[in-house]
Amino acid sequence: MSCLGFPYKMFSSISEYTNSMKAIVGAMRQSEVKRLVVMTSWYTDTSSAQNASFFVRNFLIPLIKSVLNNMFEMEQYLEKECSDLNWTVVRPPGLQNVPVTDKEILTHEGFFVPDEKGYPFTNTVSRADVSRFMLSTLSDEKWTRKLVAMCCK
Numbered sequence: 001m002s003c004l005g006f007p008y009k010m011f012s013s014i015s016e017y018t019n020s021m022k023a024i025v026g027a028m029r030q031s032e033v034k035r036l037v038v039m040t041s042w043y044t045d046t047s048s049a050q051n052a053s054f055f056v057r058n059f060l061i062p063l064i065k066s067v068l069n070n071m072f073e074m075e076q077y078l079e080k081e082c083s084d085l086n087w088t089v090v091r092p093p094g095l096q097n098v099p100v101t102d103k104e105i106l107t108h109e110g111f112f113v114p115d116e117k118g119y120p121f122t123n124t125v126s127r128a129d130v131s132r133f134m135l136s137t138l139s140d141e142k143w144t145r146k147l148v149a150m151c152c153k
């Protein structure tokens, strides 16, 4: 399970997500480990944020675009070059340092979790609830080679 994170750069791209994933995948193949759960984010395809809030569209996404772009490349690397592994990509919204909840976890195989009108269901989730979902995917074959956005109801 990887929750690795790297700082954004305003005026250039970053490559730590793809580089670290290639190292992880190489080590997994060498040691015959098959299962990988990795955390990325909502909106790794930044064009998917057209219905996000004014703040997210105009401040947050431009600020962290280098991170989202490299996460997207990492996701594509897993999709295109890692069909021998049982990977799951978990995409959460903004992370909060608050206690775990017992709220229902909502999932969507897309770049964010939409409400009934197609707008983002929320902007945030507890880090502990992301852990709760990531751990649950370990024993659920439903998420094999899937990219899943999540949040809590």
Ligand SMILES: NC(=O)c1ccc[n+]([C@@H]2O[C@H](COP(=O)([O-])OP(=O)(O)OC[C@H]3O[C@@H](n4cnc5c(N)ncnc54)[C@H](OP(=O)(O)O)[C@@H]3O)[C@@H](O)[C@H]2O)c1
Pocket: 003, 004, 005, 006, 039, 040, 041, 042, 067, 092, 093, 094, 095, 096
């Ligand atoms: N923050 C959010 O609102 C948010 C929302 C959605 C998605 N995400 C993504 O979710 C992931 C986790 O987010 P976060 O906010 O918890 O990130 P974070 O606080 O920046 O944590 C990043 C983690 O990566 C580790 N790390 C970084 N470089 C490393 C290296 N070279 N070798 C080993 N470990 C290294 C750090 O270890 P050390 O502590 O030892 O440095 C830390 O544990 C990130 O990929 C982030 O982009 C974040």
